[in-house]
Amino acid sequence: MNRKKAAVEAADGDDSKKRAAAGSDKENKRPKIEGESEDTVNDSKVAASSTSTAITIKKQRFNIPKPGENGAIENKLKGKRFVLTGVFPMVGGGKGLNLGKDKSKKMIESFGGVVTGSISGKTDYLIVGKQPGGSKVGQAKGKGVVMMDIRTIQKLLMGETEFKDIDEAPPPTIESFSAGYNRRALLE
Secondary structure (H helix, E strand, C coil): CHHHHHHHHHHHHHHHHHHHHHCCECCCCECCCCCCCHHHHHHHHHHHHHHHHHHHHHCCCCCCCCCCCCCCCCCCCCCCEEEEECECCCCCCCCHHHCCHHHHHHHHHHCCCEEECCCCCCCCEEEECECCCHHHHHHHHHHCCEEEEHHHHHHHHCCCCCHHHHHHCCCCCCCCCCCCCCHHHHHC
């Protein structure tokens, strides 16, 4: 066993010497290519850094704003009526068809908004989650109800956008609709 360990260490030492002779870039763990300038190596570091940042941003968890904290505007939704459709896994909490809805509803109500279960002539906004119900989306379009996603309402609560901007913006992209309730979901 000692011979194996010695052989591995010798091989590692040889690889280290080869990398040092080739002028390897330790941070990127790649050998420096002959004729490559230091700027090229630095550009590759920036590109690698940008890629990892983009991935981090995409995986960021949704932070639920609280009225009056960290710039969140109290009573921002007062007098507005909302309906939620779909699931909101980015918000978390619940399971099945309720995934994130309860927390989203609580957030909206804490800022003075009213959340109802169905579209009516009094509904101001439809909050569209993942796999929304086709019926609610169709009703909202038919009645001229403005649709937005949960990230947009977060920006609204933090003062990063206004209702007029949302009213003029295109509706969120819907990739697929919910299959709706089925007997198995009702039994669970």
